[in-house]
Amino acid sequence: MSAPAVEVRNLVKRYGAATALHGISLTVARGQLLALLGTNGAGKTTTIEICEGFRRADSGSVRVLGLDPSVDARELRPQVGVMLQDGVGGYTGAKALELLELFGSYAAHPLDARDLLARVGLAEAASRPVKRLSGGQQQRLSLAMALIGRPALLFLDEPTAGMDPQARRTTWALIRQLRTDGVSVVLTTHYLDEAEELADNVIVLHEGQIVAEGSPAELVRSDAAGKIRFSAPSGLVIADLQLALPSGAQVSEPAPGNYLVAAPVTPELLAAVTAWCAAHGVLAEGLTVERRRLEDVFLTLTSSSG
Amino acid sequence: MTTFTPAPGAAGTGRMLAAQTRMEFKLLLRNGEQVGLTLVIPLLLEFFFNLPMLYSLDGRRIDFMVPSILALAVMSASFTGLAIGTGFERKYAVLKRLGATALPRQVLLLGKTCAVLILQVFQAALICGFGLVLGWHPAGNPIWAGLLLIAGTLAFGGLGLLLAGTVRAEVTLAAANLIWLVLLFGGGIAIPLSRYPAAAADLLRFLPSAALSDGLHQVLQHGGGFPVRDLLTLLVWAGLALPAAARWFRWE
Numbered sequence: 049m050s051a052p053a054v055e056v057r058n059l060v061k062r063y064g065a066a067t068a069l070h071g072i073s074l075t076v077a078r079g080q081l082l083a084l085l086g087t088n089g090a091g092k093t094t095t096i097e098i099c100e101g102f103r104r105a106d107s108g109s110v111r112v113l114g115l116d117p118s119v120d121a122r123e124l125r126p127q128v129g130v131m132l133q134d135g136v137g138g139y140t141g142a143k144a145l146e147l148l149e150l151f152g153s154y155a156a157h158p159l160d161a162r163d164l165l166a167r168v169g170l171a172e173a174a175s176r177p178v179k180r181l182s183g184g185q186q187q188r189l190s191l192a193m194a195l196i197g198r199p200a201l202l203f204l205d206e207p208t209a210g211m212d213p214q215a216r217r218t219t220w221a222l223i224r225q226l227r228t229d230g231v232s233v234v235l236t237t238h239y240l241d242e243a244e245e246l247a248d249n250v251i252v253l254h255e256g257q258i259v260a261e262g263s264p265a266e267l268v269r270s271d272a273a274g275k276i277r278f279s280a281p282s283g284l285v286i287a288d289l290q291l292a293l294p295s296g297a298q299v300s301e302p303a304p305g306n307y308l309v310a311a312p313v314t315p316e317l318l319a320a321v322t323a324w325c326a327a328h329g330v331l332a333e334g335l336t337v338e339r340r341r342l343e344d345v346f347l348t349l350t351s352s353s354g
Numbered sequence: 355m356t357t358f359t360p361a362p363g364a365a366g367t368g369r370m371l372a373a374q375t376r377m378e379f380k381l382l383l384r385n386g387e388q389v390g391l392t393l394v395i396p397l398l399l400e401f402f403f404n405l406p407m408l409y410s411l412d413g414r415r416i417d418f419m420v421p422s423i424l425a426l427a428v429m430s431a432s433f434t435g436l437a438i439g440t441g442f443e444r445k446y447a448v449l450k451r452l453g454a455t456a457l458p459r460q461v462l463l464l465g466k467t468c469a470v471l472i473l474q475v476f477q478a479a480l481i482c483g484f485g486l487v488l489g490w491h492p493a494g495n496p497i498w499a500g501l502l503l504i505a506g507t508l509a510f511g512g513l514g515l516l517l518a519g520t521v522r523a524e525v526t527l528a529a530a531n532l533i534w535l536v537l538l539f540g541g542g543i544a545i546p547l548s549r550y551p552a553a554a555a556d557l558l559r560f561l562p563s564a565a566l567s568d569g570l571h572q573v574l575q576h577g578g579g580f581p582v583r584d585l586l587t588l589l590v591w592a593g594l595a596l597p598a599a600a601r602w603f604r605w606e
Contacts, residue, residue: 134447137447
């Protein structure tokens with residue numbers, strides 16, 4: 049049982065002339081949560097569906113819980129929970145609880161369907177046909193269907209797409225508990241805050257290649273200078289200000305009277321800027337602090353196409 | 355508080371099959387057109403073909419009609435109905451989701467077939483009951499007839515699932531209806547094989563429709579004994595079609 053939850057090496061997938069994945073490699077340790085982040089067409093779903101055994105890679109190797117999904121499906125499927133993109137799948141004419149119970153009946157030690165339905169906030173929708181559920185409700189049912197068999201590993205393809213903010217928060221709390229309880233998770237998302245909130249590791253995919261990976265904190269830190277802006281009378285001696293700041297900070301005056309300090313933003317940096325201003329009798333007006341979030345990193349990485 | 359601590363594993367095959375059959379049967383009943391196709395149309399046909407205006411038949415008309423209608427009803431529900439329903443489930447990714455669970459393909463296909471089998475118990479009861487109202491005099495051993503109906507369901511169910519699992523839903527729709535029509539007229543249900551040239555009849559009698567229809571006529575109309583050849587023919591079709599469906603069925 050010591051094999052990683054997912055181990056992918058040099059995965060290549062082509063659809064006709066188009067190459068969807070250009071040899072990506074990734075590893076998910078047991079009990080870890082990996083977020084695959086990227087825009088539409090980045091290769092997230094292709095990656096996850098190869099791991100689920102729905103598609104075959106053109107080359108490269110895939111091991112899921114130590115098994116090959118395209119060969120050992122029979123052994124692997126009971127151990128893996130899956131949430132597909134776009135709706136529930138399964139019988140839309142069935143009622144929500146019926147469908148969840150059906151999925152429970154496939155498993156050796158299923159969770160209680162009624163409890164689980166309540167846990168995802170669908171207790172009142174239990175006897176509603178699946179096709180009458182709203183998009184967000186279908187997503188939550190779909191998540192419950194992925195969980196009911198008590199899998200060791202979960203693949204969640206855009207788990208909170210179409211959910212209202214309230215439901216997203218609830219779902220995040222649930223996913224955090226999954227991690228606490230020792231379930232390994234791979235999820236794809238467009239939402240940066242989702243990756244930032246939930247993931248141990250983030251992989252940013254762009255046009256079928258990994259353009260960045262690491263913990264959310266590492267990604268933000270890696271090339272992430274923050275900014276402090278303020279306005280003051282023009283003509284301050286910016287070289288003098290720069291000397292007063294921690295090394296590496298860059299001070300500039302992009303427009304007369306507008307000042308920009310570019311450096312990783314820390315409380316000390318902010319204190320040093322305001323202390324220098326006070327010492328020189330300068331009132332820094334409209335002072336703003338910008339810290340890089342994962343969003344900035346993501347936009348930088350994925351904006352330059354090719 | 356629910357705990358999600360992993361405890362994976364597949365349920366036993368028996369439990370999966372029971373749950374799958376129950377769900378498939380519920381869904382069949384919820385599908386209005388399906389129930390109509392399966393239950394009402396055969397009764398209407400039974401009534402109209404029993405009217406002596408279409409073509410003449412030897413012997414009592416209703417005694418020919420009931421076994422024919424039983425065969426037709428089995429073929430409609432197990433082959434055409436099951437093929438079209440399953441084809442569209444594939445198209446709309448219903449089955450893709452099931453493919454990501456511990457449910458094996460064979461159990462899914464068997465569950466669907468069993469659900470149709472249950473539906474056909476009701477269907478056969480209705481057809482026979484309505485036949486009695488119209489003056490039907492059943493002959494022969496009803497157990498032999500029951501075995502023929504079960505074997506027919508397995509054979510047609512297997513063929514329907516094989517079709518649905520291997521070609522596109524739209525093709526399934528067209529093919530399932532076309533084949534139904536061909537088997538109805540060329541396969542010994544609407545027209546007795548005795549009306550065909552002997553050489554053609556010898557070949558046609560090995561079609562599943564002909565075996566089912568002929569067997570039912572032998573037993574129910576002529577009071578014949580154990581229908582060895584027809585039952586065997588149907589079991590061979592079932593033995594080929596069901597494993598082939600399980601082998602080549604694609605979830606997506």
